[in-house]
Amino acid sequence: MAEPMKIRAQMKGDSADIRVLMSHPMDTGQVKDAKTGQTIPAHFIQQVIVSVGGKVVVEGQIGTAVSRNPVFGFKVKGVRAGDKVVVSWTDNKGDKRSDEAAIV
Amino acid sequence: MEIRKASLICTLICTQLSLAAAAWADDPRAKAISMIKADFSAQGSAGVDRLEQDGLQAVCTRSGNKPPPAIARRLEQDQQAGIRYPADGKFLGDWRSGEKIAQSGSGYTWTDPPGVPAGGNCYNCHRLAPQELSFGSLGPALTGYGKTFGNTTEVQKYVYGKIYNAKASHLCSIMPRFGHVGALNEQQIKDLVALLLDPASPVNQ
Amino acid sequence: MKRTVLFCAAIILAAIALATSSTAGAKDAATAEFEKFRDVLEEDNPAELFEMKGEELWKTKRGPKQVSLEQCDLGLGPGVVRGAYVAMPRYFADVGRVMDAERRIVHCMVSLQGFKPEEIARQPFSNASQTPEQTALVTYVAGQSRNMKFAIPMNQPGMRETYEIGKAVAAYRAGPYDFSCSSCHGDDGKRIRMQELANISSPEGAAKSVQGWPGYRMTGGVMLTLQWRMNDCFRQQRFPAPNYLSDTITALITYLSANAEGSLYKGPGIKR
Known part of the structure; x- marks a missing residue:
């Protein structure tokens, strides 16, 4: 059910510029449906893990302050073109998604 | 009474304009109008009756918002006649x-x-x-x-x-x-x- | 491998409190700030997620007939997507009429895949919980014309007439406030509150009006098409609602796109 991420990873000088677009509603649990008046239950990404070449380089907790379809950017040193970037997230309902791309 | 008279003048002018428009049945505006009338639906408080132009809207649309001065003056008088000023003669509120x-x-x-x-x-x-x-x-x-x-x-x-x-x-x-x-x-x-x-x-x- | 991470989480909040209250001078400053912000976001426009989704939808066998859209003719031959968006609206001989991009894509969903038009029309535009498939498809198709110039084939049958009708639609004054499109979009350099208004009768203004659509709207985080933009203009014009994919909207889009002739289309955009 989770849609794929869009990952771009590019060497810029001695570090890699990694940008990730995630497809997620990021519902805060504080918004009411305009039509039904019912509160839309909270549904948001809680954990993000980024690994490059098999090593975890980012492990982050995020919450409801992050917008729908969030964008993340990282700079990682000590990596090379061709290294595999794997990004995965887990949300508060237990949904998971993992996508990968190679550094160019 | 005066309003009615003014409206009558408007009706006459608009009828003339409509007749003029009918002779141009082929022109893009005529086609646009029939298209618009077919392509909109009532939603919320906005009914399809709103697509009908009144005399002023028609004159302004047809003349590219530059009506002949004589027509403009008569229609402005018509609009002026419809203004209802406060009965108490006071204009200043809060x-x-x-x-x-x-x-x-x-x-x-x-x-x-x-x-x-x-x-x-x-x-x-x-x-x-x-x-x-x-x-x-x-x-x-x-x-x-x-x-x-x-x-x-x-x-x-x-x-x-x-x-x-x-x-x-x-x-x-x-x-x-x-x-x-x-x-x-x-x-x-x-x-x-x-x-x-x-x-x-x-x-x- | 060193684990030096610069965690510059560019967390983009949808609700950007772009201060609506800044001065007239600072208004331009606010606009400039927003422009900068938009430039940053354009590199990572969430619209790309919808392009990806749309590409997948385009290539997947779907609908009652279980076929993909790869035989859909957007005017440059069956399956040719590249450059098609900036060459629509155009005349389609198979249906004998002028269609804009969204209308043609839905036409393909109906004629090739067997989807029911009334079902597609049930939710024509995105809301917070649902993005219609055709919106993602339009975004994909539009992305395939990124950095190409608008080149509307005006010499095709019916195009000139459709353009003239669109021009007349834009001038049509009606409703409780006597508004036409041109009441707000007929002059250079005007604003409603802080919102700048494009003059659709000029080439630059028309280019602005079609540029950035389909667009990802940060307020609410939804993907919206040019069809939606036209629909919402009529709402603000205090008109009743235009039917989805109607001739009137196609004519208006033809008028705008042809006026934007020759301008560079930067691809799906981002809107506040």
Whole structure:
């Protein structure tokens, strides 16, 4: 059910510029449906893990302050073109998604 | 009675224009009109009756908002005749309420909940109180209006009429006819007159 | 491998409190700030997620007939997507009429895949919980014309007439406020509140009006098409609602796109 991420990873000088677009509603649990008046239950990404070449380089907790379809950017040193970037997230309902791309 | 007479004149002119238009059945405007009439549906408070042009709208559309002066004058008189000035002869309301009305842009869209009064939409197009920095530029800036033109009964009556029906003085003005269509009532228009003219109003500080 | 991480989480909040209250001078400053912000976001426009989704939808066998859209003819031949968006609206001989991009894509969903038009029309535009498939498809198709110039084939049958009708639609004054499209979009350098208004009768203004659509709207985080933009303009014009994919909207889009002739289309955009 989770849609794929869009990952771009590019060497810029001695570090890699990694940008990730995630497809997620990021519902805060504080918004009411305009039509039904019912509160839309909270549904948001809680954990993000980024690994490059098999090593975890980012492990982050995020919450409801992050917008729908969030964008993340990282700079990682000590990596090379061709290294595999794997990004995965887990949300508060237990949904998971993992996508990968190679550094160019 | 006078209104009826004026409307009759309008009807006559418009009939002539319609006849002229009928001869041009092939022109893009005629096709656009029949297309529009086929392609819209009522939603919320916005019914398809709104697609029908009144005489003024038709004349302005057909003439590219530049009607022949003679027609413009007659139709402006017609609009002027329809203005209902306050029976008590007083034009100045409360500028504080006026400011609230000026701020509100709601009303008449298909998403506006029924029963909510329409706003004046003033700041959408005009600069008014200098502390409101989010203002549009479709209409002239009105900051300092009362300071410039004074607060005489004559000016008050002019402003009241302008808000009631801007088309009485400029037939194809882009400003809505707030009183004419019933978007704003007498008290609301008085409050807006006060916003523009009351020496205590922020517009005149 | 060193684990030096610069965690510059560019967390983009949808609700950007772009201060609606700034001065007239600072208004331009606010606009400039927003422009900068938009430039940053354009590099990582969430619209790309919808392009990806749309590409997948385009290539997947779907609908009652279980076929993909790869035989859909957007005017440059069956399956040719590249450059098609900037060459629509155009005349389609198979249906004998002018269609804009969204209308043609939906036409393909109906004629090739067997979807029911009334079902597609049930939710024509995105809301917070649902993005219609055709919106993602339009975004994909539009992305395939990124950095190409608008080149509307005006010499095709019916195009000139459709353009003239669109021009007349834009001038049609009606409704409780006597508004036409041109009441707000007929002059240079005008604003409603802080919102700048494009003059659709000029080449530059028309280019602005079609540029950035389909667009990802940060307020609410939804993907919206040019069809939606036209629909919402009529709402603000205090008109009743235009039917989805109607001739009137196609004519208007033809008018705008042809006026934007020759301007560079930067691809799906981002809107506040």
